[in-house]
Each structure stands twice: as structure tokens, then as C-alpha cells.
Amino acid sequence: MQLEVTVPKFAEGARAITLKHWLCKKGDKIEAGAHIAEASTDKIAITIDAASAGYVAELRAEEGERVKVGQVIALLSTEPAQGD
Secondary structure, three states: OEEEEEOOOOOOOOOEEEEEEEOOOOOOEEOOOOEEEEEEOOOOEEEEEOOOOEEEEEEOOOOOOEEEOOOEEEEEEOOOOOOO
16 A cells, blocks of 8 residues: 655645755655655745655655645555565
8 A cells, every 4th residue: 555745734825845855765664753855945944754654665756846735745655665
């Protein structure tokens, strides 16, 4: 089963952020609540957390990319990838 990680609504009126740095990579096992990315707007810096535990199956945004609130930026899997 795959779970989507989306850009959270973090401030009233905010529509997008810039993904600054991934704190995980494909295949990593992460716990619920773990910081997985750092991002910012013109005014604030935030971390994006995993809502669920799992394995990073896919990163869908590049560092430096501008992403919208609600956009899927990563997929987590409940099972490790074959060969991990």
C-alpha cells in the first residue's frame, strides 16, 4: 500500500513553498512524525513531516522546486522495496 505525502497548509493564504532540502532518500525507513523535507516561503522556513510510518518509495519534487499546498511530493510504502 502506498501513502501520499503532501505539502501541508501551514499559513493562512499560503499557496506554495520552495522545497529546499530532502532529509530522506528513496528506500529510507521513516517513522510517523519524522521530518522528511525542509522548505520555505519568502517569509518563513518549515519542515514537512511524515504523517505515517513507512518506506520512502518515491520523491516527486526536486530540491529548489516550487510546490503548491496540497501537492503530492512523496510516496511512502508500507513494505520495503524488493531487494532492500
